[in-house]
Amino acid sequence: MPATDMHTTAAHASAALKEADRLMVVCNSCRYCEGLCAVFPAMEMRRIFNDGDLNYLANLCHNCGACYFDCQFSPPHEFEVNVPRALAQVRAESYAAYAWPRALSGLFARNGLAISVIAALSVAAFVLCFVAYHDRSVLFDIHSGPGAFYRLMPHNAMALLFGAVFLYSFIAIAMGVRMFWRDIGEPMSILGAPTSLWQAMKDAGSLRYLDGGEAGCMNHDDRPTDTRKHFHHATFYGFLLCFAATVTATLYHFLLAREAPYPWYDIPVILGTIGGLGLVVGPIGLLAAKLWRDPDLQDGPRFGMDVAFLAMLFMTSLTGLLLLGLRSTPAMGTLLALHLGVVFALFLTLPYGKFVHGIYRFLALTRYAKESHGVHAGTNAPMPNG
Amino acid sequence: MIDLTRKFDVLVIGGGNAALCAAISARREGASVLVLEAAPKFYRGGNTRHTRNMRCAHDAATGTLTGPYSEEEFFDDLIRITGGRTDEPLARHMIHESKDMLHWIAQQGIRFQPSLGGTLTLGRTNSFFLGGGRAMLNTLYQTAERLGVEVLYDAPVCDLDIADGIFLSATFIQDNNKIAVRGGALVAASGGFEANIGWLKQYWGEAAENFLIRGTPYNRGTVLKVLLDKGVQEIGDPTQCHAVAIDARAPKYDGGIITRLDCVVFGIVVNKHAVRFYDEGEDVWPKRYAIWGRLIAQQPNQIGYIIFDASALELFMPSLYPAISAGTIRELAARFSLDANVLEKTVSDFNAAVRPGTFNHTDLDDCRTEGLVPAKRHWARKIETPPFYAYPVRPGITFTYLGTRVNKQARMLMKSGTPSANMFAAGEIMAGNVLGQGYAAGIGMTIGSVFGRIAGREAAANARN
Numbered sequence: 001m002p003a004t005d006m007h008t009t010a011a012h013a014s015a016a017l018k019e020a021d022r023l024m025v026v027c028n029s030c031r032y033c034e035g036l037c038a039v040f041p042a043m044e045m046r047r048i049f050n051d052g053d054l055n056y057l058a059n060l061c062h063n064c065g066a067c068y069f070d071c072q073f074s075p076p077h078e079f080e081v082n083v084p085r086a087l088a089q090v091r092a093e094s095y096a097a098y099a100w101p102r103a104l105s106g107l108f109a110r111n112g113l114a115i116s117v118i119a120a121l122s123v124a125a126f127v128l129c130f131v132a133y134h135d136r137s138v139l140f141d142i143h144s145g146p147g148a149f150y151r152l153m154p155h156n157a158m159a160l161l162f163g164a165v166f167l168y169s170f171i172a173i174a175m176g177v178r179m180f181w182r183d184i185g186e187p188m189s190i191l192g193a194p195t196s197l198w199q200a201m202k203d204a205g206s207l208r209y210l211d212g213g214e215a216g217c218m219n220h221d222d223r224p225t226d227t228r229k230h231f232h233h234a235t236f237y238g239f240l241l242c243f244a245a246t247v248t249a250t251l252y253h254f255l256l257a258r259e260a261p262y263p264w265y266d267i268p269v270i271l272g273t274i275g276g277l278g279l280v281v282g283p284i285g286l287l288a289a290k291l292w293r294d295p296d297l298q299d300g301p302r303f304g305m306d307v308a309f310l311a312m313l314f315m316t317s318l319t320g321l322l323l324l325g326l327r328s329t330p331a332m333g334t335l336l337a338l339h340l341g342v343v344f345a346l347f348l349t350l351p352y353g354k355f356v357h358g359i360y361r362f363l364a365l366t367r368y369a370k371e372s373h374g375v376h377a378g379t380n381a382p383m384p385n386g
Numbered sequence: 387m388i389d390l391t392r393k394f395d396v397l398v399i400g401g402g403n404a405a406l407c408a409a410i411s412a413r414r415e416g417a418s419v420l421v422l423e424a425a426p427k428f429y430r431g432g433n434t435r436h437t438r439n440m441r442c443a444h445d446a447a448t449g450t451l452t453g454p455y456s457e458e459e460f461f462d463d464l465i466r467i468t469g470g471r472t473d474e475p476l477a478r479h480m481i482h483e484s485k486d487m488l489h490w491i492a493q494q495g496i497r498f499q500p501s502l503g504g505t506l507t508l509g510r511t512n513s514f515f516l517g518g519g520r521a522m523l524n525t526l527y528q529t530a531e532r533l534g535v536e537v538l539y540d541a542p543v544c545d546l547d548i549a550d551g552i553f554l555s556a557t558f559i560q561d562n563n564k565i566a567v568r569g570g571a572l573v574a575a576s577g578g579f580e581a582n583i584g585w586l587k588q589y590w591g592e593a594a595e596n597f598l599i600r601g602t603p604y605n606r607g608t609v610l611k612v613l614l615d616k617g618v619q620e621i622g623d624p625t626q627c628h629a630v631a632i633d634a635r636a637p638k639y640d641g642g643i644i645t646r647l648d649c650v651v652f653g654i655v656v657n658k659h660a661v662r663f664y665d666e667g668e669d670v671w672p673k674r675y676a677i678w679g680r681l682i683a684q685q686p687n688q689i690g691y692i693i694f695d696a697s698a699l700e701l702f703m704p705s706l707y708p709a710i711s712a713g714t715i716r717e718l719a720a721r722f723s724l725d726a727n728v729l730e731k732t733v734s735d736f737n738a739a740v741r742p743g744t745f746n747h748t749d750l751d752d753c754r755t756e757g758l759v760p761a762k763r764h765w766a767r768k769i770e771t772p773p774f775y776a777y778p779v780r781p782g783i784t785f786t787y788l789g790t791r792v793n794k795q796a797r798m799l800m801k802s803g804t805p806s807a808n809m810f811a812a813g814e815i816m817a818g819n820v821l822g823q824g825y826a827a828g829i830g831m832t833i834g835s836v837f838g839r840i841a842g843r844e845a846a847a848n849a850r851n
Contacts, residue, residue, distance in 0.1 A: 006706075006707070007706070007707055007708045025704070025706065026644060026706060028703075028704045029644040029703060029704055029705055029706040030518075030642075030643060030644045031502050032438050032502070032517060032518030032519075032521075033517060033518065034499070034502050035499030035500070035502075035514075035516045035517065036516070036517055047700070047704050066517060066521075067517070069520075069521070069524060070517035070518055070520055070521035070524070071518075071520065072435045072436055072518065072519065072520045072640075072642055073642065073644075076428055077428070077640065078637055212517070213497070213499065213516050213517065214497065214516075215497050215516055215517070215521070222524040222528070223528060
């Protein structure tokens, strides 16, 4: 029986979901990969795979690739089992499906292009505004001392603008969370369960399931030589440190009335510098790993989305570090416009790009923590064959 | 490019667990090693591709094993499953060596995990490979290549040059060329002949055409045949093979473990004439699953149908292919072109014979038939709750028992009884020494690893002398 005619358990909204269902039926009759990650134990709790179940499993998958190389039925075998790619496709579709407002889900279709255009427009807008509101001399002057940045853009304008875009993104992502949570059929109360949330935070924070069940992840071939975990840590914690730097600086401003720029030894600068370095190294490493990765494991059309997000993070940290390094030179004005433009675009596009993978994966991990709690996955039915 | 004009210390034929353990073991003893694998890279490893655990004796529970499994208990299990048909000293030696195998195999990079969902009965005795058999193979190949073992794929050996029990060279076919390569010692770890339908026909006749092969098409037994033709003593019943009932919709080759069906005990099994032919509830499934391949093979057209009702659907592992369902037994019969009147009678006769009892699918319960031939001794419940379901099943051949006789050094014995000077065997090709009949989960891998390691070590020592 050809692989494409094989059994599925439910009707589906897309070809990718149908293929994922077919694979879950194959995997559920095998279960050899049970020890690799959370996806397979979660699968074993089910016999029917509706769209919501598959969206949950797809977002639970960290795309470590171990199951592809461990599988005796991966291509060229006629069963054509390629779980990492099938779930990557379902995952990408789910991002678009949960986008809010709905009209903007199309941004996921050609995400690389969309993000690039938005980023370019954002940078251009900041440069234009700086030029429009000041004469050339202000833009290219040397500014120093407290409030140097605000001679180019008043602090309140900056806070208002970025506060507004942050709020918008927060709401848009929250709406997506709501849609995902409904889709997978979980009651909202689970999101308030501290044990599940804490477990999910530990699992996400350590990337527990990006390690092929402790054997390591595969990237280019069947050797577990993957370094994505380290680069992802650099990226993620770099991002958090940069965010913490921004929050600290905002608190300084409003609570202590201390104005940026701060000296190099002050907390916002230290946090931002370390975070910025992580956010330079991390995305470069992840991009290199992606280029080196076996194309069979990847959802080809989503390459642009992944690269766009990495590029935005990289540009954020690069412009931030340049600004730090050159803030006492005439380049400061231009760099500030550049940095603010990139950061603005980054925040504006958070709900419409790869960033959401972290949100939905965390939610999937929360649900997994809840449903796997105290349960040994699987069935009592005997499986005698050796 | 591998220099094939040189003489390798050890030539390993085969590419599965036994072959790689032999290659690694020989290489660690300092020998130069060439592995000739008949299959292309993806299909490398023979039946090891489809395994998932090995059975090793151990004194105490570990992170992945729930309790101790003594040598004595292992030996008792072996005697029970083989009905005593084993080379006892050799079996005891293997079981003793299996204890250290858990450590040795871990040293080669293999990782274990707790027993898989649905296999709790094996959690104490069997060590499960993280990610299954192909993951285990990948690691063995990586270790072998890191140590400097040379590996050739798509290199089926077609002939051996053996003089007076001394191995000189092997000839393999690559790109339509015959290439001879010399070796100081031979380790034959090339499996059985389960994928060689022509050979199976010698014992099973035309029925063998309807057999499905659970492993790759590369287990053709060519090397086994050459060895037996050139004076190596044979062991094991040539007419027997390990066969289970698998889904008739499975591919001809390499459907692996996922085409199995574990629901015989929950229903009845009929042949193409819609009549029953054996007690489906004779014993717990782990003890009986391996007889159903042969039972189906003996039925007309080598086909059978497992029939059950809605009450049993979720009592067993989800299947790869869906059970065929119908609202009535008549409709179900029509789905398979069975005689509906006969099937209805078979089911109603069965239902009428079912005695009341307390159903317990985890133990030998008291649900049985009375006055029915053949009887169903356990788990007999009326088939009466629609929808009704059926799986078509065929014999799925796992491995063959015929092999080469070996001693404790894994050294082949010649027909005269004298040990070969430099020929060793490991894995399925010599499993018949230990397994005269029957099977228990994970023993094939134990045989492969233990004798592979011994064969590699001895072959390396031999090549040096």
